[in-house]
Amino acid sequence: MKLRLLEYDHIVFDWNGTVVDDLGLAVQSLNRVREDVNLGAVDADTYRRHFRFPIAEFYASIGFDFRKRSFVELVTAYLYHFDNQVADCEICAGFHDLADALRQHNVPISVLSASHQKTLERIAQRKQLAPLVTHLYGLDDEAAMGKLDRARDLDRLIGQSGASSVLMIGDTDHDYDVALDRGWDFVAVASGHQHRDRLEELGTPVVDQLGELMDFAPLQSRSVVV
Template sequence: MIDDILHFSGIEHVVFDWNGTLIDDIDLAVFAVNRCGEHFGVAPVTAEQYRARFDFPIAGFYASLGFDLDRVPFSVIVKHYLEHFDANVAQCPLQPGVIEFLDAARQLGIGVSILSASHCDVLVQTLRAKGLFDSFEHVVGLSHNQATSKTAEAVVLQKKLGTPASRTLFVGDTLHDFDVAQAVGWSPVLVSTGHQDYQRLQLSGAPLFSGLGNLLERFTHGHALLAKTGSA
């Protein structure tokens, strides 16, 4: 309980990753990867295999699956992937607890933003389709489709927030999200509902939750305790 207070004390803003963290797009991602595999002669993977291997940069992930990036450039593979993924991602369901978390943050006076490795245009379109775009103060995606890293964008976002980095919580579903938080000075929290499995996420040593609902329960309870003790 003391760990909750220390980790959530003074938080003024929550930055969320998008894919896998707020939207449940794992099945679509696995299907799109296997669609690429069928086209380029690579064996299919299960969702469990996908989550055990998924990593950044994404080009390295594809190489680990057996794609020959010397024979077929990553840009060609990812174009084939996105032809299916981008056309269908808006149909994916939100992760359980998303609306409840956004409502709770609003009631607590805590700002929320998104930082994603998705192309910004697709990210905005999907958020609008879900009726969520206006729920976030800042929506930050990449300007390209290479899914390399979000660190540079995180640095820019932190400057826009205008609050100390230590008072920002970053909620993600990958070890890369943990690395981004560490690079910027944000307080990292991971959920195991997304693109990497629980065992791999444990390697980070960051607080790890089974889902947003579990995280929200601890988050709001921590704030309630802080309010009672006057430590916020």
């Protein structure tokens, strides 16, 4: 099968919800924190309709009161539950096939994540993903304020290899914003942390699973307004 993705010099994948199928764990971990502060549980649909960056805005939108418990305390508690179990999450359907095919055709891939760098490296090693990925870029800031600065660092590194056309694959509007900032094309995957309805509002191509990208048509580049 011919891969249209071969027209790109480099492919950048988001991590959580795009490569690692961790939505269920994220909802579970969030609800454990909510229980600690006497808030009711949220279901996956509510989570996906509200999820956004910065994470503080997401927490505020689902009822956390930072006057009662600081955001740093809340996200630290969340990460305690999440990081202890994320290694048990499965890799998203279609990723291995897609990554293997790209590697066979000499198209390098990178991972750009809002996860902590050490957590990202640990899970990639455990899941035997490291050999498939040229660059693993996570955050040093566990409060997950965003990954735009890391995207700029990664973009400079990709550019040093001579790559001029880059595609990002992600599951949130924040990933889309990162791609626009860097002048990368973007495809949204609707099986992750944001609801398909929200992703379709972006006006970008949306697929349900990574496997659909195996014969995905090439995208037109977008101009970035700065």
